[in-house]
Amino acid sequence: MKEAVMYSKLKNGVRCNLCARRCVIQEGESGFCRVRTLRDGVLYSSVYGLIDGMAADPIEKKPLFHFAPGSRTFSISTSSCNFRCQFCLNYHSSQRETPVGERLEPADIVSLAKRYDCSGLSYTYTEPTIFMELAHDTAKIAHEEGMYNTFVTNGYMTTEAIDYIAPYLDAATVDFKGSGNKEFYKNYMSVPKVEPIFDALAHMKEKGVFVEITNLIIPEIGDHEDDTRAMASWIEENLGSLTPLHFTAFSPMYKMTHLPSTPASTLERHIKIAKDAGLVFVYSGNIPGHDYENTFCPSCGYKAVERWSVYMKKNNLREDGHCPKCGHDLNIAGAKWMGQGTGLLRF
Numbered sequence: 001m002k003e004a005v006m007y008s009k010l011k012n013g014v015r016c017n018l019c020a021r022r023c024v025i026q027e028g029e030s031g032f033c034r035v036r037t038l039r040d041g042v043l044y045s046s047v048y049g050l051i052d053g054m055a056a057d058p059i060e061k062k063p064l065f066h067f068a069p070g071s072r073t074f075s076i077s078t079s080s081c082n083f084r085c086q087f088c089l090n091y092h093s094s095q096r097e098t099p100v101g102e103r104l105e106p107a108d109i110v111s112l113a114k115r116y117d118c119s120g121l122s123y124t125y126t127e128p129t130i131f132m133e134l135a136h137d138t139a140k141i142a143h144e145e146g147m148y149n150t151f152v153t154n155g156y157m158t159t160e161a162i163d164y165i166a167p168y169l170d171a172a173t174v175d176f177k178g179s180g181n182k183e184f185y186k187n188y189m190s191v192p193k194v195e196p197i198f199d200a201l202a203h204m205k206e207k208g209v210f211v212e213i214t215n216l217i218i219p220e221i222g223d224h225e226d227d228t229r230a231m232a233s234w235i236e237e238n239l240g241s242l243t244p245l246h247f248t249a250f251s252p253m254y255k256m257t258h259l260p261s262t263p264a265s266t267l268e269r270h271i272k273i274a275k276d277a278g279l280v281f282v283y284s285g286n287i288p289g290h291d292y293e294n295t296f297c298p299s300c301g302y303k304a305v306e307r308w309s310v311y312m313k314k315n316n317l318r319e320d321g322h323c324p325k326c327g328h329d330l331n332i333a334g335a336k337w338m339g340q341g342t343g344l345l346r347f
């Protein structure tokens with residue numbers, strides 16, 4: 001147990017200011033995420049140093065296609081989440097009532113990352129906001145060792161939380177579902193509002209965190225063309241037309257096994273809408289072999305990065321991340337960590 005960061009005392013309990021839920025927590029109780037508990041007037045994180053999942057992944061699996069492409073990233077998570085998505089891929093960890101895991105301190109995690117030849121770390125699988133203290137302390141050590149840090153997040157964090165992690169956070173994948181449709185978030189994810197996600201995205205940009213965005217399209221319940229149009233326009237206006245946007249396909253999962261998988265044609269519809277709104281780098285996900293997994297130079301059309309699923313097949317980028325044919329800027333960040341592609345390492 002470690003004392004939590006970012007909470008304020010109230011007359012009767014405390015308020016947690018880490019995520020946009022801003023839970024009021026009374027003595028002996030926990031917040032919505034189940035892993036921040038008030039004992040004797042002190043708020044504690046019960047997942048500090050308790051690692052529920054870890055693997056050495058290709059950075060493309062996050063997905064991050066424009067940050068340190070081709071590198072290997074040491075990925076960790078703890079139990080629980082601040083969302084209740086009924087289609088969660090990692091529900092066995094994210095929806096666990098009591099946290100479990102292997103005891104590892106931040107320095108141990110960075111040592112493991114180095115042992116498995118990773119260029120950086122990713123805080124992922126469940127929601128890193130709820131294990132912020134662990135992510136922060138690990139990320140600080142990783143930076144001292146010259147490694148990068150990335151979050152895969154639902155974006156439901158406060159601006160104070162972003163201020164806290166931003167000095168050590170190089171990149172983030174912010175995951176939308178159902179194109180950010182408000183009713184979808186309420187009905188299938190138990191999330192009362194989506195505005196804090198857009199605020200967080202804008203604040204990350206202000207703080208210099210490189211951002212890519214994903215959007216899970218679910219047939220029948222989360223296939224909203226108007227919301228995709230609005231989201232893509234917002235991204236273009238507020239984050240810039242070069243911001244990568246990934247449309248990912250759903251597979252039947254958890255409480256949503258009655259729904260069909262998302263066909264490629266559905267993703268292609270949404271990709272076209274995003275491109276029409278002015279976005280340059282729009283990708284498909286979870287449809288292995290689709291042409292929209294590759295990065296094409298928008299100036300000369302050259303295939304700068306070839307991928308298959310979450311694997312890089314060929315990195316044709318110049319050392320500075322520009323197009324090797326015409327020199328065009330392809331909005332590649334973290335080029336100093338760039339690699340030639342890597343497989344999955346599970347342990």
Ligand code: SF4
Nearest residue numbers: 016019022023031033
């Ligand atoms: S992290 Fe979010 S869900 Fe968890 S206690 Fe804090 S405000 Fe509540």
